Amino acid sequence: MINQSMAALGNNRSTIRELFEYGNSRAAVVGRENVFDFSIGNPNVPAPDAVRRAILEETAGDPVALHGYTSAQGAADVRRTLADDLNRRFGTDYTGDCLYLTAGAAAALSCAFQAIACPGDEFIVLAPYFPEYKMFIESGAGAKCVVVPPAVQDFQIDFAALAQALNARTKAIVINSPNNPSGAVYSEQTIRRLAGLLAEKEEQYGHPIYLVSDEPYREIIYDGIEAPFVPQYYENTIVCYSYSKSLSLPGERIGYVLVPPQAADSADLYAAVCGAGRALGYVCAPSLFQRVAARCAGQTSDITVYQTNRDLLYNGLTEMGYRCVKPQGAFYLFPQTLEPDDRAFCERAKKYDLLVVPGTDFGAPGHMRISYCVQTETIRRALPLFKKLAEEYGC
Numbered sequence: 001m002i003n004q005s006m007a008a009l010g011n012n013r014s015t016i017r018e019l020f021e022y023g024n025s026r027a028a029v030v031g032r033e034n035v036f037d038f039s040i041g042n043p044n045v046p047a048p049d050a051v052r053r054a055i056l057e058e059t060a061g062d063p064v065a066l067h068g069y070t071s072a073q074g075a076a077d078v079r080r081t082l083a084d085d086l087n088r089r090f091g092t093d094y095t096g097d098c099l100y101l102t103a104g105a106a107a108a109l110s111c112a113f114q115a116i117a118c119p120g121d122e123f124i125v126l127a128p129y130f131p132e133y134k135m136f137i138e139s140g141a142g143a144k145c146v147v148v149p150p151a152v153q154d155f156q157i158d159f160a161a162l163a164q165a166l167n168a169r170t171k172a173i174v175i176n177s178p179n180n181p182s183g184a185v186y187s188e189q190t191i192r193r194l195a196g197l198l199a200e201k202e203e204q205y206g207h208p209i210y211l212v213s214d215e216p217y218r219e220i221i222y223d224g225i226e227a228p229f230v231p232q233y234y235e236n237t238i239v240c241y242s243y244s245k246s247l248s249l250p251g252e253r254i255g256y257v258l259v260p261p262q263a264a265d266s267a268d269l270y271a272a273v274c275g276a277g278r279a280l281g282y283v284c285a286p287s288l289f290q291r292v293a294a295r296c297a298g299q300t301s302d303i304t305v306y307q308t309n310r311d312l313l314y315n316g317l318t319e320m321g322y323r324c325v326k327p328q329g330a331f332y333l334f335p336q337t338l339e340p341d342d343r344a345f346c347e348r349a350k351k352y353d354l355l356v357v358p359g360t361d362f363g364a365p366g367h368m369r370i371s372y373c374v375q376t377e378t379i380r381r382a383l384p385l386f387k388k389l390a391e392e393y394g395c
């Protein structure tokens with residue numbers, strides 16, 4: 001006897017994975033260079049040289065110590081270094097005991113959700129949202145996932161819709177800025193307004209409402225703007241971070257949960273994150289990459305390439321007639337599709353071997369996600385194909 005809801009999750013691959021596999025099969029027919037795979041968010045910029053040096057230095061030491069178990073929540077010296085780095089950048093007062101190291105943001109989110117979910121709880125996600133949230137919340141933490149529709153004019157927050165979704169069962173709101181898939185970065189005004197609304201609702205319902213801030217793209221921002229550091233605006237924030245994108249290390253699985261001491265019941269909350277990690281079997285994040293993260297604290301890959309790609313793609317597509325909110329961060333563009341049925345549009349794009357993901361998958365129909373973490377040359381060669389596609393719609 002098998003758990004059929006898990007079998008369904010295993011059998012029904014996400015559209016992104018389907019497209020990725022489809023791209024591989026097309027590559028065998030038309031050649032890799034003729035498949036324009038904009039489906040997956042796998043950084044194409046190499047990890048900085050500091051990562052290579054850190055690996056060399058660490059592997060030159062005692063292998064037993066290096067590859068052994070660390071504390072369940074991560075090595076104490078690593079957590080201290082990462083906390084110091086946050087304090088230096090954001091003027092905070094964290095200690096290593098605020099951090100729980102995880103196998104990437106996916107594990108961090110799963111630990112955070114399971115740490116706070118109680119029977120009957122609701123978690124609010126704001127479209128467009130990372131599709132795995134729903135699975136982590138419902139199949140993982142056993143809570144209800146409530147989706148608030150997108151503010152399509154700028155991909156900030158539709159506060160009227162959010163206010164309607166909040167109720168006494170709301171345990172947490174999940175935000176993701178810079179955003180996958182819209183590339184929007186929440187402004188200080190948006191974060192302040194969100195903090196104000198949640199504080200008001202906490203007062204009304206008489207219990208904390210946690211803000212889970214999913215931040216794997218924290219450093220990938222353009223045009224000199226600054227992304228507000230959310231715990232400075234709202235005390236009941238739990239941060240989930242990952243080095244997958246900032247250091248181009250998605251396959252190494254390293255990230256953390258930050259439980260600020262200002263959060264309600266923070267000692268209990270941190271214990272619950274540790275407990276969730278234990279229940280999920282997520283203890284002791286990869287030890288070599290804990291050390292690499294500490295040695296590379298505060299550094300990033302060369303993200304200027306993403307800005308070049310954003311400009312090329314955004315300018316090219318909008319000139320052709322595609323309508324799009326200009327992304328200020330992450331490495332995704334989220335234009336409107338040229339027909340309301342985004343799935344039909346993305347299917348039609350395949351005719352030109354353009355692989356883009358329907359917005360419906362992110363809770364925002366009528367859009368497509370284009371991951372531009374690809375070679376700039378790939379974008380240059382794809383633009384004429386996007387033009388041909390637009391011409392089919394009379395643009």
Ligand code: PLP
Nearest residue numbers: 041104105106130176180242244
């Ligand atoms: N959250 C968002 C918004 C993401 O885009 C991703 C990965 O693409 C994740 C979480 C998961 O990140 P990780 O690979 O670190 O588990």
